Amino acid sequence: MSIGALLDVILPPACASCGLPGAAACAACRAALETLPPPWCGGCGAPVPVPVPRCGACRGRIAGARQAVAYSGPAPALVAALKDERRRGLAGVMAEVIAASVPAPPAGVVLVPVPLGPLRARARGFNQSLLIARALSRAWGRPVAEALVRTREGADQRGARATARARQASGAFAPRAGAPAPEAAWLVDDVRTTGATLADCARALHAAGTRSVGAVCFARVPDGATR
Ligand SMILES: [Zn+2]
Ligand SMILES: [Zn+2]
Secondary structure, eight states: OOHHHHHHHHSOOBOTTTOOBTSSSOHHHHHHSOBOOSOBOTTTOOBOSSOOSOOTTOOSSOOSOEEEEESOTTHHHHHHHHHTSOOTHHHHHHHHHHHHHSOOOOTTEEEEEOOOOHHHHHHHSSOHHHHHHHHHHHHHTOOBOOOEEESSOOOOOTTOOHHHHHHHHTTOEEEOTTOOOOSEEEEEEEEESSSHHHHHHHHHHHHHTOOEEEEEEEEEOOTTOOO
């Protein structure tokens, strides 16, 4: 057991956003998460005035993508605590928040976490997207497959500007050797920033033979914003 996981067990949890003891994310902070009201873009999940199949924020061949909340309010603190403080329990919280607003994908869809590069995975000790995918798998009854690998170590995208981030993401993913490409997949990630990472993952899946690619993320960075 890692030190972080051990501390999770020994110490009473405190809300990662406001510090209130008792839960990894307190009820008030959960309620303060800003949901994304419908209608959504049928491609990328952006809240739009009228339903459209694609919008200006869409990237790559992804259909039916959804994000549960906006990357605002308590959401950035929850994401940071999961990734930087290694508070793994927050992956379960994020999956609960997702499953509360996003229906399970159709039968046959495989959940594919966005992979980390080996250096970052070793430094952090886990891939937060895989933890979220596993928790969603339990909620939705859909399998998880680590069908992709990251072939180039990306910089931490927080703080990077959108255009630089789009360049970083390009060509950084490949199908995992020996893993059959799922027929239908939903990519899973903690945060959708520009959509460049998801588009790149979708490209790798399509090249390997996956017919349809969707995506689900905990939070969406508003279009044009940086984080
Ligand atoms: Zn709180
Ligand atoms: Zn869109």
